Amino acid sequence: MVGIKDVAKRAGVSIGTVSNVVNRPHVVAAATRSRVLSVIEELGYVRDESARQLRAGRSRVMGLLVLDLGNPFFVDVARGAEQAAHAEGLNIITCNSGQRSELEASYLAMFAEQRVRGVLLSPVATSGEALRTFRRTGTPYVFVDRKAPASEASSVSVDDVAGGALGGRHLLETGHRRIAFVNGPAILAQCRDREQGLRTALAGSGAELTVLEAIGLDVPSGRDAGARLLGTSPRPTAVFCANDLLALGVLQAMVGAGVRVPDEMAIVGYDDIEFAAAAAVPLTSVRQPARRLGRTAAELLLAETSDTKPERQAVVFTPELVVRESTRVRR
Amino acid sequence: MVGIKDVAKRAGVSIGTVSNVVNRPHVVAAATRSRVLSVIEELGYVRDESARQLRAGRSRVMGLLVLDLGNPFFVDVARGAEQAAHAEGLNIITCNSGQRSELEASYLAMFAEQRVRGVLLSPVATSGEALRTFRRTGTPYVFVDRKAPASEASSVSVDDVAGGALGGRHLLETGHRRIAFVNGPAILAQCRDREQGLRTALAGSGAELTVLEAIGLDVPSGRDAGARLLGTSPRPTAVFCANDLLALGVLQAMVGAGVRVPDEMAIVGYDDIEFAAAAAVPLTSVRQPARRLGRTAAELLLAETSDTKPERQAVVFTPELVVRESTRVRR
DNA sequence: ATCGGCTCCTGAAACGTTTCAGATCGTGGT
DNA sequence: ACCACGATCTGAAACGTTTCAGGAGCCGAT
Numbered sequence: 001m002v003g004i005k006d007v008a009k010r011a012g013v014s015i016g017t018v019s020n021v022v023n024r025p026h027v028v029a030a031a032t033r034s035r036v037l038s039v040i041e042e043l044g045y046v047r048d049e050s051a052r053q054l055r056a057g058r059s060r061v062m063g064l065l066v067l068d069l070g071n072p073f074f075v076d077v078a079r080g081a082e083q084a085a086h087a088e089g090l091n092i093i094t095c096n097s098g099q100r101s102e103l104e105a106s107y108l109a110m111f112a113e114q115r116v117r118g119v120l121l122s123p124v125a126t127s128g129e130a131l132r133t134f135r136r137t138g139t140p141y142v143f144v145d146r147k148a149p150a151s152e153a154s155s156v157s158v159d160d161v162a163g164g165a166l167g168g169r170h171l172l173e174t175g176h177r178r179i180a181f182v183n184g185p186a187i188l189a190q191c192r193d194r195e196q197g198l199r200t201a202l203a204g205s206g207a208e209l210t211v212l213e214a215i216g217l218d219v220p221s222g223r224d225a226g227a228r229l230l231g232t233s234p235r236p237t238a239v240f241c242a243n244d245l246l247a248l249g250v251l252q253a254m255v256g257a258g259v260r261v262p263d264e265m266a267i268v269g270y271d272d273i274e275f276a277a278a279a280a281v282p283l284t285s286v287r288q289p290a291r292r293l294g295r296t297a298a299e300l301l302l303a304e305t306s307d308t309k310p311e312r313q314a315v316v317f318t319p320e321l322v323v324r325e326s327t328r329v330r331r
Numbered sequence: 332m333v334g335i336k337d338v339a340k341r342a343g344v345s346i347g348t349v350s351n352v353v354n355r356p357h358v359v360a361a362a363t364r365s366r367v368l369s370v371i372e373e374l375g376y377v378r379d380e381s382a383r384q385l386r387a388g389r390s391r392v393m394g395l396l397v398l399d400l401g402n403p404f405f406v407d408v409a410r411g412a413e414q415a416a417h418a419e420g421l422n423i424i425t426c427n428s429g430q431r432s433e434l435e436a437s438y439l440a441m442f443a444e445q446r447v448r449g450v451l452l453s454p455v456a457t458s459g460e461a462l463r464t465f466r467r468t469g470t471p472y473v474f475v476d477r478k479a480p481a482s483e484a485s486s487v488s489v490d491d492v493a494g495g496a497l498g499g500r501h502l503l504e505t506g507h508r509r510i511a512f513v514n515g516p517a518i519l520a521q522c523r524d525r526e527q528g529l530r531t532a533l534a535g536s537g538a539e540l541t542v543l544e545a546i547g548l549d550v551p552s553g554r555d556a557g558a559r560l561l562g563t564s565p566r567p568t569a570v571f572c573a574n575d576l577l578a579l580g581v582l583q584a585m586v587g588a589g590v591r592v593p594d595e596m597a598i599v600g601y602d603d604i605e606f607a608a609a610a611a612v613p614l615t616s617v618r619q620p621a622r623r624l625g626r627t628a629a630e631l632l633l634a635e636t637s638d639t640k641p642e643r644q645a646v647v648f649t650p651e652l653v654v655r656e657s658t659r660v661r662r
Numbered sequence: 663a664t665c666g667g668c669t670c671c672t673g674a675a676a677c678g679t680t681t682c683a684g685a686t687c688g689t690g691g692t
Numbered sequence: 693a694c695c696a697c698g699a700t701c702t703g704a705a706a707c708g709t710t711t712c713a714g715g716a717g718c719c720g721a722t
Contacts, residue, residue, distance in 0.1 A: 001388070001468060003708055014672045019710060029670060044467050049444040050390065051708035053381040054677050057332070069406055078400070082427075091441060093424045096413075110422060113380040136375050137332060219605055248609040274550055275606040278579040282611070334678055345702045350680060360700060382678035385707050665722080672715075678707105685702070692695085 002043045011039040022047060053115070061091045062301060063111035064120040064294075065104060066144070067188075069096040070218060071245055072273040073290050074122070077144060080294025081120055088302050090117060097124055099185065099217070105130045112139075118301040120144050120294075125187055140304035144297045146189055150312045154304065156297040160190050163286040163319035164197020167240045167268045170284070170321055172205050174329050176238040176266060180210045182225040182250060184217040184242045191217075191242050194270065198240060210236055214246055222249015229265075230257050238266035238327070244273045247283055251326070255280050267326040282324035289317050333374045342370040353378060384446065392422045393632060394442035395451040395625075396435060397475070398519070400427040401549060402576060403604040404621050405453070408475060411625025412451055419633050421448060428455055430516065430548070436461045443470075449632040451475050451625075456518055471635035475628045477520055481643040485635065487628040491521050494617040494650035495528020498571045498599045501615070501652055503536050505660050507569035507597060511541045513556045513581060515548040515573045522548075522573050525601065529571060541567055545577055553580015560596075561588050569597035569658070575604045578614055582657070586611050598657040613655035620648050 008015040013036060020028050021036040028036075039045075053059045064081050066074040078094045085092045093116075097104040101124050108130045111119055119134060119141040134141050143155035171179055181198055184191040195211065202209055212228055214221035222241065226249060229239060241247035247269030251261060259265050261281045269276055272287035296315055303310045339346040344363060351359045352367040359367075370376075384390045395412050397405040409425045416423045424447075428435040432455050439461045442450055450465060450472040465472050474486035502510055512529055515522040526542065533540055543559055545552035553572065557580060560570060572578035578600030582592060590596050592612045600607055603618035627646055634641045 001708095004710095005708080015709085016673075016711080017671060020671090023710075027670080032670080044464060046440075046443045046464055046468075048385070048446060048708055049441075050381040050384040050446065051677090052444075052710075054379070054385050054679085055708080055710050057677070059381065069400075069409070070403070072401070072403070075400055075406070096410075109377075112377045115379060115381065133375060133377055137377075219609065248606070252609050275579070275609070278550065278583050278606070278610055280609060280611050280613070332678095335680095336678080346679085347681080347703075348701060351701090354680075358700080363700080379678055382707090383680075385709085386678080386680045388707070663722100666720095668717100668719080670716085670718105672713105674713100675711090677709090680707090681705090683702105683704095685700105687698105687700085689697085689699100690695105691697105692693100 002045050003048070004045070007036065007039050007043060007045050010043065011036045057115075059115050059117055060089070061093055061114070061116055062118050062120065062298070063107070063114070063116040064092050064094045064144075065097055065107050065111075065122065066094065067097060067099050067122050067124065068217065069094070071243065071271070072275065073243070073271040073288065076290035077122075077294035080291035080296075081144075081298040082294075084295045084298035084302065090302070092298070099124050099188070101125055108133075112137075115139075118142070118305050120297050120301060122146060140301055142297050142301045142304070145293060147314055147316060150314050154300045154312045154314065156293055156300065156315045156317075158288045158293065158317045158319050160193035160319075161197035161200070163270060163288070164194035164199075164240075165201040166197075166286055166319060166321045167270070168198040168201030170323070170327065171238045171240060171266065171268065172202065172207060174238075174266065174327055176236075177205075177207045178210075178234060178236040178238070179207055180212060180229055180232075180236040180239040182212050182214055182222065182229070182239060182241045182246050184214055184221075184246065186213065188217075194242055214242075217243050218245045219249040219252070222246035222251075223253050224249070226250035226253025229253070230259065235265075237264070238268070240268045242270055244269035244271045244276045244283060244285055247285070248275065248279055251280055251283070262326050262328055272322050277324065279326075281326045284324045284327040285322050287320045287322050293317065333376050334379070335376070338367065338370050338374060338376050341374065342367045388446075390446050390448055391420070392424055392445070392447055393449050393451065393629070394438070394445070394447040395423050395425045395475075396428055396438050396442075396453065397425065398428060398430050398453050398455065399548065400425070402574065402602070403606065404574070404602040404619065407621035408453070408625035411622035411627075412475075412629040413625075415626045415629035415633065421633070423629070430455050430519070432456055439464075443468075449473070449636050451628050451632060453477060471632055473628050473632045473635070476624060478645055478647060481645050485631045485643045485645065487624055487631065487646045487648075489619045489624065489648045489650050491524030491650075492528035492531070494601065494619070495525035495530075496532040497528075497617055497650060497652045498525075498601070499529040499532030501654070501658065502569045502571060502597065502599060503533065503538060505569075505597065505658055507567075508536075508538045509541075509565060509567040509569070510538055511543060511560055511563075511567040511570040513543050513545055513553065513560070513570060513572045513577050515545055515552075515577070517544065519548075525573055545573075548574050549576045550580040550583070553577035553582075554584050555580070557581035557584025560584070561590065566596075568595070569599070571599045573601055575600035575602045575607045575614060575616055578616070579606065579610055582611055582614070593657050593659055600657075603653050608655065610657075612657045615655045615658040616653050618651045618653050624648065
């Protein structure tokens, strides 16, 4: 492996000069610079990031840990974060906890060993324990898609209670009185909050709510929940799902059973992923600004890594209802 | 930042002993070991991966660079690769070139600076230039979703010509004679091969083929292509798309224009992503074993990094047609 | 001629590990 | 009493960078 020493020897300069050519080209004379550059080219020298980082004491990457990369929502979050990081010359390594606490812990440990510049985290549970290391070492971290008290860390989230209420009100307005909610694992704050928002919206309306908890937040879990839903009696006339993947699964179950959507069963999803609009029956969904979420979180994190220590803040975006065929009222 | 030295001092041992406790616990006496471990716990020592890697000369991570993480197909590829890597105690960092050569080059450069253990690459173009560094340094790389001559590198791919033919034959069998192909950027080998397979299948059948090149391989590009398709006259009766995202876009355009699928326009996609089955009209698609692709590629790479230098190989999987509503013949 | 102030370059220290040759100590065999 | 040996630990070197104090050479002003 060719190192800076080899380049220095071959170009007849000191290693300090080679380093300067690479990092502060202006301080070295033009003639020397071009000679060194051509040797670098000739030998195919590539600087060793680990040595660089060891010396610098901090790395040039940020860690991003999301709940589920199989959900296009988080892919968009990641895109937004990456965009913001690149704008500052930093790289992001994205990891997928798959909603498993032990994987989350293992990735966070990896981030710590890598001495990442900062961590973006959409946590499974509270994860207080796993974050101790970052707190002690002063590595900043920002919660994504989960609100946190500003005393602990900055966070960027979308108001899930409002989102749940948005879906609930919409179903009431479209005339439904027997409503089901297909929720994901209650360990996730998002799921709890959406359910709470829905309950609030339905309170006092006289509407009847059935809650089904799905195993996961994915399409198969949705199919499964859909099948259970078909077995309940009296059958609800509308179902609100904690995310679009679940909603797509429920929709498949309905289509498979010959239940007409929205006539016999209206469906509302959450996230408004790209595929919601392309579904068998285009899905009404609660839209979240995924990309913006990621970008803002990364920007907050970048601000915290700068020398000027800014205030921590909890940014909360507001979701928006997108009405499509799956809840359309037929006259 | 607490380092191995601090632990050593506090525990009253040498740094060598601390290192041994962490890396080869069996060589240190039980009493010492537990004393050191409790100091590690107390001080919150986390070893510095960059120093470790600098000393070791090689890292514990593999790089994976895919064409588009917005495509669930590649998310599955990444999952498969990650699974195989974890089984060997390695981490994977996944990056997204978004089909942009310059981003591809930049990520590959990053991999080189990180001294990754190996590289999994689904290349945009041939990228011969960018790979020179890896060739010189002996860093193994494996092509994913792209066949390569075994003389250059191992590769794991799916037979795209066969896949194109599969779709073509299916459309012929279901009675279509005016067929459109919505292709992605011709720079991608996958796109060229699928088109070629389709052409081969149609050859001599008397069927007429129209090829539209989409700007990207995503849903909006598909919508755009769909709109163009609606303007052609005589209008084809079937359209084959280079991937499912395009197909979903085309489908949206058809639904939006009131064109019935499959009666007035049959649609075949490619990849069989999860959302294909949940689409407005469930999509017939050419299925690829995405997860297996990633897993196999990672295994090949791992084998090449082991001391026993195995033969390079070009693994080629065979795609499979999944017939759904979008090409169903109505009687 | 001398000196201050440039510009350009050198050499060495430091970053936090791992590894390895050897030091030390106790034990059991002769 | 001596030796060989294993078990356990130490101390220093090495990995490839960046950084920084300072040295060398040169120019223009005094």
